[in-house]
Amino acid sequence: MSPTLPPTQRRPVAATPVAFVRAIALAYARRGLDPQPALLDAGIDPALLTTPHARVTSLPFERLAARAMRELDDEALGWFSRRLPWGSYGMLARASLTAPDLGLALRRWCRHHALLTDDVLLQWREQEQHAELTLIEQRAPGANLPDVAQRATMREFAHVSLLRNVLGLAAWLIDARIVPQQVRLAMAAPAHADVYPLLFGGAPLLWDADATALRLSRAYLREPLRRDDAALRAMLPHAVRLMVRPYHHDRLLTERARAWLRAHPHADTAQLAQALHVSARTLQRQLQTCGTSVQALRDQVRQELATTYLLRTRWPIKRIAAAVGFDNDKSFMRAFRGWTGTSPAAWRERTVRTVGTDAAVKAESNVSSQDG
Numbered sequence: 001m002s003p004t005l006p007p008t009q010r011r012p013v014a015a016t017p018v019a020f021v022r023a024i025a026l027a028y029a030r031r032g033l034d035p036q037p038a039l040l041d042a043g044i045d046p047a048l049l050t051t052p053h054a055r056v057t058s059l060p061f062e063r064l065a066a067r068a069m070r071e072l073d074d075e076a077l078g079w080f081s082r083r084l085p086w087g088s089y090g091m092l093a094r095a096s097l098t099a100p101d102l103g104l105a106l107r108r109w110c111r112h113h114a115l116l117t118d119d120v121l122l123q124w125r126e127q128e129q130h131a132e133l134t135l136i137e138q139r140a141p142g143a144n145l146p147d148v149a150q151r152a153t154m155r156e157f158a159h160v161s162l163l164r165n166v167l168g169l170a171a172w173l174i175d176a177r178i179v180p181q182q183v184r185l186a187m188a189a190p191a192h193a194d195v196y197p198l199l200f201g202g203a204p205l206l207w208d209a210d211a212t213a214l215r216l217s218r219a220y221l222r223e224p225l226r227r228d229d230a231a232l233r234a235m236l237p238h239a240v241r242l243m244v245r246p247y248h249h250d251r252l253l254t255e256r257a258r259a260w261l262r263a264h265p266h267a268d269t270a271q272l273a274q275a276l277h278v279s280a281r282t283l284q285r286q287l288q289t290c291g292t293s294v295q296a297l298r299d300q301v302r303q304e305l306a307t308t309y310l311l312r313t314r315w316p317i318k319r320i321a322a323a324v325g326f327d328n329d330k331s332f333m334r335a336f337r338g339w340t341g342t343s344p345a346a347w348r349e350r351t352v353r354t355v356g357t358d359a360a361v362k363a364e365s366n367v368s369s370q371d372g
Helices: 018-030 036-042 046-050 058-071 088-097 102-116 148-174 193-199 229-238 240-244 251-263 269-275 280-289 294-312 317-323 329-340 344-355 358-362 364-371
Strands: 120-126 130-137 182-184 213-217
Touching: 018 036, 018 046, 018 058, 018 148, 036 046, 036 058, 058 240, 088 102, 088 148, 088 229, 102 120, 102 130, 102 148, 120 148, 130 148, 148 213, 148 240, 229 240, 251 269, 251 280, 251 294, 269 280, 280 294, 294 317, 294 329, 294 344, 317 329, 317 344, 329 344
Parallel strands: none
Antiparallel strands: 120 130, 130 213, 182 213
């Protein structure tokens, strides 16, 4: 599994460990089938299975996983004591789709997952500040494999996939990237442990934990679902992509950044990043994948605030410049002309003349009180 790469990067990076490819090959072997045709069709050299530290890119792995699920008629790819026929996880997604918010959708997903298998139960617990998804093993994935290394490979792949399934679905349901607060893994760190920060958005990782678990901020759980049945039908044929590639559209990040900048127009990038609990570098990178930047958001917010103050107050330009985060009125006027093609005074005169003076008088006291 590997992350979706920025559009500016031309050559995809091979970041998916061959151990995950080997796990799918084991699923074929358990059914007495040769995985080589599926590997070749996906564009993966079968010789990589015996190359310890090999990596593949996300697209071939996605093709392999999708083909294996259909060919083996098992969406769990051999993890459990019984197959999960094609469409099993789609059924769970449909049952979760009618929930009013993400919290209830995930509670349903975990409860209904027990109808598919009781080998690994998904325990969902909500606390005041966060929620946790814990994998309760009643029978370890791949337990009937004869080789210890094979059992470890299948178990790791199953644990990662179960967590990624939940993260991918949750992100898709609210159309926003979700970064866990913490990921705990009930296994020793493998040789390819460096890929895990990519799989889980840079979340803190804890190896050798008592149980594999995923911790999410409760802020995500209050988000309303933004998908309908038509969107679900369009997504399901490509659902494996949600497991393989971390979701990168981060509508929530841009909304949170914009809201914080609106309340703190004087803030710099470091202060914004600290308020959003990410590093400045991570913030810039994530905003870039969303097609924006801190400066672009700051300009949008300052323009919105400036036009509001110009329309709804009689404040002088110098006061408005200070209120929206500029050190002096000259810098503000230069920026405003770049946004609108005209000066603040000319914009105010033209707009007030167009909408009438009532708008300027109506909200002046409210804006003044907010300004303090």
